[in-house]
Amino acid sequence: MTDTLQPETSPVTRTLPRAAITADVIKDAGITFLIALLLFGSIVGLRTETVNGVLVLMPQFGKALALAAAVAVGRLLLDVFIWRRMKDGRTFTSLIPSALPILKGAGALAVVFGLALYSIPGFRASLVAGAGTVHGALGAVADLLTFACESTFLVMAAMAIVRAARLIIGQTPEEAVGQGMLRRFTADFGREFPIALLLIALVLPALTAGPSQRYAIDTATQILIYVMLGWGLNIVVGLAGLLDLGYVAFYAVGAYTYALISTQFGWSFWVCLPLAGFFAALWGITLGFPVLRLRGDYLAIVTMAFGEIIRIVLLNWQSLTGGPNGINRIPKLTFFGLPFDRTGEGTFASVFGLKFDPLHRMVFLYYVILALALLTNFITLRLRRLPIGRAWEALREDEIACRSVGINTVTTKLTAFAIGAMFGGFAGSFFAARQGFISPESFTFMESALVLAIVVLGGLGSQLGVVIAAVILIGSAERFRDLEDYRMLIFGLSMVLVMIWRPRGLMSGRTPSAFLKARKNISGSFVKEGRG
Amino acid sequence: MADGASDATRDDLLRVENLTMRFGGLVAVDKLSFTARRGDITAIIGPNGAGKTTFFNCITGFYKPTEGRVALAHGSQAAFEALPAATFGGKQWSKAEGAGAVFLLERMPGFEIARLARVARTFQNIRLFAGMTLLENLLVAQHTVLNAASGYTIGGLLGLASFKRAEAEAIDKAAYWLREIGLIDRADDPAGDLPYGAQRRLEIARAMCTDPVLLCLDEPAAGLNPRESAELNALLLKIREEHALSILLIEHDMGVVMQISDRIAVLDYGQKIAGGTPEEIRADPRVIAAYLGVPDDEVEDVEAEVGL
Numbered sequence: 154m155t156d157t158l159q160p161e162t163s164p165v166t167r168t169l170p171r172a173a174i175t176a177d178v179i180k181d182a183g184i185t186f187l188i189a190l191l192l193f194g195s196i197v198g199l200r201t202e203t204v205n206g207v208l209v210l211m212p213q214f215g216k217a218l219a220l221a222a223a224v225a226v227g228r229l230l231l232d233v234f235i236w237r238r239m240k241d242g243r244t245f246t247s248l249i250p251s252a253l254p255i256l257k258g259a260g261a262l263a264v265v266f267g268l269a270l271y272s273i274p275g276f277r278a279s280l281v282a283g284a285g286t287v288h289g290a291l292g293a294v295a296d297l298l299t300f301a302c303e304s305t306f307l308v309m310a311a312m313a314i315v316r317a318a319r320l321i322i323g324q325t326p327e328e329a330v331g332q333g334m335l336r337r338f339t340a341d342f343g344r345e346f347p348i349a350l351l352l353i354a355l356v357l358p359a360l361t362a363g364p365s366q367r368y369a370i371d372t373a374t375q376i377l378i379y380v381m382l383g384w385g386l387n388i389v390v391g392l393a394g395l396l397d398l399g400y401v402a403f404y405a406v407g408a409y410t411y412a413l414i415s416t417q418f419g420w421s422f423w424v425c426l427p428l429a430g431f432f433a434a435l436w437g438i439t440l441g442f443p444v445l446r447l448r449g450d451y452l453a454i455v456t457m458a459f460g461e462i463i464r465i466v467l468l469n470w471q472s473l474t475g476g477p478n479g480i481n482r483i484p485k486l487t488f489f490g491l492p493f494d495r496t497g498e499g500t501f502a503s504v505f506g507l508k509f510d511p512l513h514r515m516v517f518l519y520y521v522i523l524a525l526a527l528l529t530n531f532i533t534l535r536l537r538r539l540p541i542g543r544a545w546e547a548l549r550e551d552e553i554a555c556r557s558v559g560i561n562t563v564t565t566k567l568t569a570f571a572i573g574a575m576f577g578g579f580a581g582s583f584f585a586a587r588q589g590f591i592s593p594e595s596f597t598f599m600e601s602a603l604v605l606a607i608v609v610l611g612g613l614g615s616q617l618g619v620v621i622a623a624v625i626l627i628g629s630a631e632r633f634r635d636l637e638d639y640r641m642l643i644f645g646l647s648m649v650l651v652m653i654w655r656p657r658g659l660m661s662g663r664t665p666s667a668f669l670k671a672r673k674n675i676s677g678s679f680v681k682e683g684r685g
Numbered sequence: 686m687a688d689g690a691s692d693a694t695r696d697d698l699l700r701v702e703n704l705t706m707r708f709g710g711l712v713a714v715d716k717l718s719f720t721a722r723r724g725d726i727t728a729i730i731g732p733n734g735a736g737k738t739t740f741f742n743c744i745t746g747f748y749k750p751t752e753g754r755v756a757l758a759h760g761s762q763a764a765f766e767a768l769p770a771a772t773f774g775g776k777q778w779s780k781a782e783g784a785g786a787v788f789l790l791e792r793m794p795g796f797e798i799a800r801l802a803r804v805a806r807t808f809q810n811i812r813l814f815a816g817m818t819l820l821e822n823l824l825v826a827q828h829t830v831l832n833a834a835s836g837y838t839i840g841g842l843l844g845l846a847s848f849k850r851a852e853a854e855a856i857d858k859a860a861y862w863l864r865e866i867g868l869i870d871r872a873d874d875p876a877g878d879l880p881y882g883a884q885r886r887l888e889i890a891r892a893m894c895t896d897p898v899l900l901c902l903d904e905p906a907a908g909l910n911p912r913e914s915a916e917l918n919a920l921l922l923k924i925r926e927e928h929a930l931s932i933l934l935i936e937h938d939m940g941v942v943m944q945i946s947d948r949i950a951v952l953d954y955g956q957k958i959a960g961g962t963p964e965e966i967r968a969d970p971r972v973i974a975a976y977l978g979v980p981d982d983e984v985e986d987v988e989a990e991v992g993l
């Protein structure tokens with residue numbers, strides 16, 4: 154990277170300048186100090202507290218000064234020892250036009266920050282306190298920063314573990330011999346990143362131990378529901394290219410199937426789950442038939458209407474669904490027959506000789522949805538490599554060409570609708586079992602839009618993209634619950650920005666389903682989005 | 686060149702009778718009757734807008750003809766004896782498989798024409814699966830066979846050995862065709878990344894992967910340079926020889942048409958104005974007039990220009 158800027162200095166002959174503190178560096182650190190002071194001053198320096206029921210402003214400028222000083226010193230050290238050497242005597246500020254160093258710097262800062270968050274107990278607390286003090290944008294920025302740093306740190310740590318494990322079992326990523334730490338680290342990103350994510354997902358309940366554990370696990374469960382919905386919808390929209398705006402209908406069918414069967418007949422979750430999937434698939438086919446001939450916008454409008462019809466039927470069919478009151482007291486999930494109750498015989502806690510803790514149930518729910526989501530992913534990835542999956546993608550690429558090679562486009566579309574709907578139904582029955590209460594309010598058009606946003610933002614057809622987008626959209630929505638009023642605004646704005654910056658989603662491109670010599674990823678610019 | 690010696694042994698494969706296709710007031714194909722013989726390369730030529738592509742769309746089920754019958758026989762033309770019974774019995778075919786089957790193409794949906802009647806086609810404006818690799822394009826074309834082998838997905842999900850075998854065979858077949866069209870080195874690249882001429886060849890290979898008895902090519906040489914066009918000629922002749930295949934060919938490139946076709950039919954305003962061997966067509970002044978769009982009295986000038 155640096156060599157391309159200065160081709161005349163070969164790595165061998167290049168002389169590293171002596172580390173020295175020049176006027177430039179001092180100036181740079183000074184500016185950094187001022188910026189940091191400005192930010193920390195407002196976030197950390199001013200703090201409200203309730204004294205006798207009255208809000209008072211508590212200045213803590215000392216803390217803000219210390220933080221700003223820490224940042225400035227860090228900057229100075231980086232300037233002198235890292236960036237100067239990297240850039241042959243040029244200071245960081247003179248290099249701002251080339252974006253790469255900034256990214257590197259930001260990455261380094263993120264790691265330092267993340268480490269600080271984990272190792273200095275007071276640091277996180279002061280940040281959170283700061284966020285509580287300054288309402289609105291600044292607080293959100295601090296919160297976002299915390300969130301981003303935590304996740305970056307976590308992901309990098311997990312990737313390091315994955316890389317270490319691969320090296321131990323004797324697998325060396327081919328590209329890992331390149332130059333540059335960061336480059337070498339991310340050489341096999343495509344393969345190691347999903348494994349790292351899976352690793353994090355598997356041990357998440359342990360990672361979150363602490364006062365906010367319940368909240369964290371609950372949020373993670375919420376995210377996983379949307380990951381599963383996103384994966385289900387991805388089959389219809391991402392693979393088959395059929396724009397479906399009524400996906401929430403299948404989620405609702407699944408939820409009501411479980412709610413009704415379990416309350417009426419007392420059947421267990423594990424019996425109802427396949428039934429919920431089956432009924433949702435049936436509805437998928439029922440929806441599929443009338444829209445077979447529709448494409449693009451028309452398909453979107455009709456599927457959207459279908460979603461609304463389901464909701465309105467649920468709202469008005471009082472005798473069956475309880476109308477707006479919904480269905481109450483839906484049996485909760487049991488641990489293979491053992492309920493997670495506080496008292497009574499044969500509860501989970503008593504059988505395993507544990508003290509009752511509501512956390513047990515939450516952790517169990519988390520692993521159930523993780524298993525369901527992974528199953529969805531596994532089946533989808535398998536289907537993609539089967540003739541049916543290839544036919545879906547071919548349908549997205551060119552429907553007429555499909556017919557010319559003998560593919561029955563009717564059944565192909567219907568299977569896409571049915572299988573996508575089935576996963577929606579699974580997710581729905583899990584949702585009902587988790588909440589214990591459902592009403593039509595949970596199945597509005599907003600939900601369909603959100604799931605579609607996850608699929609589109611992630612990159613049509615990309616399984617990994619769905620995960621990333623769900624974490625970003627659902628995770629940040631949870632995080633910014635206090636900002637209720639601005640949430641949709643920020644959400645919409647960031648969607649617009651992403652669509653400008655990466656019109657094909659975060660993870661554009663596709664992996665071929667078969668290969669002759671080597672599997673090469675296909676750039677998103679060749680892949681069609683389907684016209685319905 | 687037309688192979689005169691075997692003329693007598695070639696029987697009818699496709700019989701089109703009274704085919705009419707109207708779009709509102711426009712008659713794109715007008716009471717067209719047409720026969721293609723088994724093993725022939727039959728060219729269909731005519732000026733732009735003559736109705737050639739519409740004719741193809743009628744044969745391959747993309748349009749439902751307003752009137753007329755399109756019958757295709759597998760095996761030998763003796764199969765046409767079952768035609769009246771099938772026609773008046775309201776059936777789509779006399780039997781679905783094997784020699785002696787006759788298909789009423791105008792009654793069948795497009796995908797079944799490709800699957801059962803085994804008529805494959807390419808498109809004037811290339812229609813590849815651009816975001817899929819060359820290999821995937823050819824695997825999609827073998828969907829019928831592979832889907833059955835995967836036990837309609839269930840067996841495939843369970844990872845049946847028989848499906849894995851079928852898939853390996855399908856990949857071998859795809860590789861064979863990629864070698865035939867000289868694109869084996871690009872097997873794992875997206876089809877949309879190919880140059881124009883290669884895309885045309887890939888489309889032909891994709892059609893061949895469906896195991897057709899009749900291959901319909903809509904202007905395969907359009908946009909090719911002379912060298913590519915010569916390669917195309919060789920490819921088509923080779924395919925015809927090695928795969929017991931009949932070809933219908935819409936083409937404007939007279940080099941291609943005159944060199945490789947056994948029979949030529951000339952369309953103008955939806956009607957067949959001439960038919961015969963390349964020599965006969967070459968000498969027909971009506972054809973030149975219609976094709977080049979000049980009044981009859983200028984035909985001689987045109988003939989001189991094209992070297993007749």
Ligand SMILES: Nc1ncnc2c1ncn2[C@@H]1O[C@H](COP(=O)(O)OP(=O)(O)O)[C@@H](O)[C@H]1O
Nearest residue numbers: 708711713731732733734735736737738739740
């Ligand atoms: N789907 C359609 N709707 C209306 N008119 C059509 C349609 N398809 C073709 N046509 C008309 O039919 C005529 C024949 O077109 P076409 O078969 O494409 O000609 P060719 O392939 O010989 O150049 C043209 O006048 C064309 O405009």
Ligand SMILES: [Mg+2]
Nearest residue numbers: 737738739809
């Ligand atoms: Mg045409």
